[in-house]
Amino acid sequence: MEDQDKQELANIISQQASNALAGANNFFKNLIKSADLPQKWKNELADPWTGQTDEDAHKLIKWAIDKGINEDNEKHTIVCILEILKEYLGEDDQNFVNKIINDYTYVGDITNEDEEEELDYQLPIKYQIPLVSITWLLLLSLPLSIFIEFKGFDSFELYAKLYPHLVLFPTIFLWSALCYLYKAFFLIKKENKRLLCHRIVVAVIFSIIVSFIELTSDGIMLFEIADSAIIVIPEVEVSEKILSNLSEIPEDVISPDHIIIRGQTIEIKKSDVENLLQEMILIEEDEHNDLITKDNLSFYQDLMQISLSPKIIKDITSFSRWSYALSFFIILTVFLTIVCFLLCIDFVSKEPKARSRYIRYLASAQIAYVFWIPMRIYYITKIKKLIFGDFE
Known part of the structure; x- marks a missing residue:
């Protein structure tokens, strides 16, 4: 007290x-x-x-x-x-x-399962409404940003297919983890809640650092670039190998309309990068494909590594880039908060029913991340590998 x-x-x-x-x-x-x-x-x-x-x-x-x-x-x-x-x-x-x-x-005071549910503490409705509204606004920030900024469902559908672990996961799955954490928080003894909050603050600081690293790393995602942007690769970034190989790539793989060469610089419209990627995916999925040779794919990946790097797109970023940073931060923070709750099980009453319910809530919260793992693996092994290959 x-x-x-x-x-x-x-x-x-x-x-x-x-x-x-x-x-x-x-x-x-x-x-x-x-x-x-x-x-x-x-x-x-x-x-x-x-x-x-x-x-x-x-x-x-x-x-x-x-x-x-x-x-x-x-x-x-x-x-x-x-x-x-x-x-x-x-x-x-x-x-x-x-x-x-x-x-x-404590939960030990409860003798009936129905009563147990009824006696779960809830914040007053005047606090629940703004809390739920703000939570959903944060979870929907990236999908809404993409839908509004890139003007419609087609772009949203493309980005959802390419980056499901960021575009779909928070809205479909992450809300359930937050609900169970909310319930678990009220099982913490009052005198221990401040100690738990101190640990969560540490998790938040760590998430901010990791989010900054993520945002400044190579491998830019397409929704991080403004819709009408033109990616300009300066002469210093264009190697002779890229210029010489460009003319040798079949037009079915890379159309001349996609890439504009001005002296020693290369210009690519953001929309053409998206079209090019979709064509590459279709060609790769074609079992009878004989267009993508090892050299062709290597050239495409070299070009994308340069085009989609932070220093190249720094002046043509989209608003959705910041929504992405927020979504990534939330996903990581919620995961680390679950870890904090697991490490603080002694902050709950030792009464068996209280501990049992607390563990059940945290196990349910973790289930959301079971769905995140295959989404993340899909992005790394299929999409990211196709676009960028292996970063040197």
Whole structure:
């Protein structure tokens, strides 16, 4: 329990004791006597009261928290006492006490599966609506950005086929992982939530660093380039090998319309790069293909490695590039957060049902990444390998 909450609770108890007609000492004795506690525990508090209501209230709160779970009814000691106290309180004080009771109510208090689901803590609806709205906006940021920026379904369909681990995964699967993490968070004991948040902050910082590395690495994705952009490869990047081999490539593989040579520089429209890639995919999938020789493919990959590098496209980037950075950051952060939750299992009540539910939530959250793995493998082994080959 936070110090601020302890003080507020002590103030409520102290005020009730001060107003008790039978006197403060009898108020504390009757409160303990009425609580559902073992008799030997009640005997410990038979006569420790000083008459100083604030001091006695803090003493009672500390004693109850230190006692922990009452094994006779599987409720926390503080809950047993507050359930009696709230009968004396007005509406505002009752709401505060109910909040404390909720914080100290463990899954072990639940005896029925239906009740177990009903008693899952939920944020008030006024917080849930903006939280859910912001979450979906973040998850949909890349698909929406692509759809709006590149004007329609055709481009979205192409990018979804090329990069499903980024375009489709967050919207279809990642939301479920976030839902289960949300549920697991409320099983963490209140006094441990701050420690968990510290670990999540470390995960976020690590994700920011990795996202920056990802964003500045070779192997640019097509949606990172503005729709009407023209990729200009300067003379310093164009090797004699590329220029000499260009004329030898069959037009069925690379049409002269795709590539414009101006002196020692090469210009390629972003739309032509996409068309070229789609043609390469179709040719490669053709079992009777005899157009793509090893040299042709090597030339194409050399050209793409240069064309789709950060230093070449730095002035023609799209808005979707930043949506991609955000999506990558979210995917990595959620995964690392799941790891943090797994490492912090001791932050949950030791009561078996609480641990069981916590593990079940985290296992369900991890399932989302089972679907991410084949998507990522598909991109690396098929799409990225076709476009770029092996980076030197």
